[in-house]
Amino acid sequence: MKKNRLMAMAMAGAVVMSMAACGSNAAPEKAATEAAKETAAATEAAKDGASAETKAAADTSDVSNASNVAPEIPDGATVIKLGTTVNEQDSFQIAAVKFAELVQENTNGAYAIEIHPNGDLGGERDMLESMQMGTLDMGIVTSGPFVNFSQDMGVLDMPYLFANKEQAYAVFDGEVGRELLDTLEGSGLKGLAYAERGFRNLTNNVRPIEKAEDLKGLKIRVMENEVYQKAFEALGVNATPMAWADCLTALQQGTVDGEENPINVINSYKLWESQKYVTLDGHSYSTAIITMSLDKFNSLDADTQKVFLDAAQQAAEYERAWVADQEAGQLQAMKDNGMEIVENPDVDSFKEAVKSVYDAYPQYDEYVKKINEVIATVG
Known part of the structure; x- marks a missing residue:
């Protein structure tokens, strides 16, 4: 548990430091992490028309007991399909389940995430192309294929770019990370947050x-x-x-x-x-992007967009902590x-x-x- 507390504190510190370095107009939010007993949350405004995109801190206190089983879809919910190419033991499943829990909770059951692992909805590039066409709502996809949809994203695959995870988090959770995600919109994709594949x-x-x-x-x-x-x-x-x-x-x-x-x-x-x-x-530090069809994202009202953005960021941080917790074993x-x-x-x-x-x-x-x-x- 001590290891979990230190990881939660390190991630929260990286987020706050990156925002300070970028001079963003961040407004503090209350978000307690029981393991670290720290209040380390921040809201970073990002450009998206007239609306603001926010990032909220994740509660990573229970990562040792993280679930890989998605919540049941309530009657009457609008179902959002999310695909991955990995199995249910993978960290992407942990991120997807946490995202599903947060979306369902914070929309009072109005929206539910239906998770399709194991490449059921195609390979990673296939899924991105399906999101472009509007035939798939969401996916969690490693950084590699994104260069085919935004040339700028190729910088993430340059060798030995980061020496440690804290450096990567500071970049991805800050202004530079958001700027790179925004380049995907020209291809009909909406990058919500950076989850983790890890050092390769x-x-x-x-x-x-x-x-x-x-x-x-x-x-x-x-x-x-x-x-x-x-x-x-x-x-x-x-x-x-x-x-x-x-x-x-x-x-x-x-x-x-x-x-x-x-x-x-x-x-x-x-x-x-x-x-x-x-x-x-x-x-290479390999990130993974929680990605949504831009058309699907734009079909949501502003409050629901914020729920999806916050849930993605929290799920990403939660998955990062889980990866760190599991690595030694x-x-x-x-x-x-x-x-x-x-x-x-x-x-x-x-x-x-x-x-x-x-x-x-x-x-x-x-x-x-x-x-x-x-x-x-x-x-």
Whole structure:
């Protein structure tokens, strides 16, 4: 529980610090976190026509007992369909359930969230395209596919952009994060808040990876994202982009040597069944965006829009705390199931190898500068 209290305090501090650094017109709200016994909430005004978008602090005191079962849909509720590509043990399910609980509670049952996990509504890019067309209401989607809908979003996938989670939270929960989400509106998407996928790490079934040169020649699955592909090519990898569902099959059949994902994913999908080695290189902090069809969002009245925005932010913070709470146990489970974990690789060798990726994407220089300015206020 002490760990939970510290995490809740750290996240709240990151949110407040990022808002102060950006000079936003934030008005305080009351929101007690029982675990931390701290009042650390803030409201950040964001541009959305005449209405204000707000962010409220989440109660993360019960994350150790988080539910992955969605509340029952009450009679007469307007049903909002939300899709994910992951299973019910994944952190996205935790975020989706918390979001559903908050929306239902704060609209007095007028709205209910119907959660569809396991890729039932398509892959991540499929879901985003469905939201564009208005045939899907919502989804929780990793950052990778968003570059196909807003070029600026590609900056989030630049390698070794963040050194720790506090830096990432300060950026995503502040002005820069909202500015990036707003770029999605040109593609008919509404970004509500940033949940967490986590720092991505390497796995493979060939050899332990201690330094960058150990990767050379390996065939590694990467997300369907040009930045990721170039980063791994710079490391001497045969980078193979493919959808996650296809990756699981490829790992089992041995047609790829490895992949890269956060600890939560490695654990929840029992990748020890096909992968022997894990390297905690943290090459990318992968966020996940709670996303809505812009048309669906605009169909809501202003009060309901605020409920959805607040619920998304609180669900995102809750999921982040859950990820942190679970991580040590997940690492131990990986070890118990025979995975060899390189906990302190030569990260500097990886950073040196991928410098060329920054040179290849000058279009991200302005956002990289903005992000680094926020990071400087956090340390």
